[in-house]
Amino acid sequence: MIAPEPHPVVGPGFTPALSFAFEVRVFLAPSLHIGHGGGEVTEYVPITGGTVDGPRLRGTVLAGGGDWCDRRRGVYQLDARYLLETDDGAVIDITNRGYYHEDDPTAPAQYDGALRVSEPGVYYRTSPVFRTDAPAHLWLARTVFVGLARGDDSEVAIRFYSVT
Template sequence: QIIFDPHTPNGNPNNNDLCNRRIRASANGRSVDLTVVDRCVICGANDLDLSQSAFEALGYHVDQATTALAAEPAPPALTYLYSVNLTFAEPISIGAVPYGTRDLLTISGGNVVGPKITGKIGTGLDWGLTDRQGIFSPDALYSLHTNDNATILVFEKGHAPHVHILFETASPKYAWLNNIVAYATGGPNDVGIGLDVWQVCLTFFFFFF
């Protein structure tokens, strides 16, 4: 759906310009050439609905009762996006809640430097929870303003030191961020919180021809 839907004019998949196009799917060190037929309405956003023969050509095994992997699947790859330092105003303590202690943290600024994105952090909020074991789980929303004048919303959730990130932007240049998942890890530093952010890349790769 991530690849198919942007090529659907006026929401009508019957007019999608990828239909009948040839693509190449790769996994497990193998490739198979396919023809795009239609939109899989029950698939996940990152899924491909393949014929059994195409699935087996990519190194997987299918029988009538079960679907089993012929080999251990390749782990997802990571592409480094940027590093960010977040600064905070004085926290507002909400206090003890059923699952721990919650504080309202106002994100007051910060900077972003990396090969994919460089800029400044605007404002935002983190209403994360510290559980009874002392582990902080962020739940944040803030704005990122790039050096080339794009504005990106950043959504963070996780279980420190591991953070799951989604993005939202209207910028054509950074529209690719709307369709990815990012992983970040980090922790407190001299100015606030520092995170290194990586794009989680799909196992399948597609080539149009």
């Protein structure tokens, strides 16, 4: 007996869609130098607070988190961990990893409506994971997100899009 061919989960030409969920603005303290060697520099950037605003989530960023950043050959590998407190009082843990580098000719300026969410030539993307047991926010812990980030030394804004 010949086994039937499996049906494809996605057909030819399928492209996942992104749906804007919310934006997090993270306020930063000056970075702290940790070490360097072998072409790498490691720094820690304390998070002092921030805001959460969007159609699917609103609240604040609690002070006390931080971003560990390793820089090798102009590429920053980011590993941030911090807490969000929603307007209804739930606390959500976020681990947000990503990359930042400049002078990438394949990275165009990107827009969400009229808002420019990334600069031309700059690749600044994150992949967050959320944890919570708050029933109203369990969707965060069950969804894959992509973050498009922009910012400077004092503030970073990350627009989170759910992948559908």
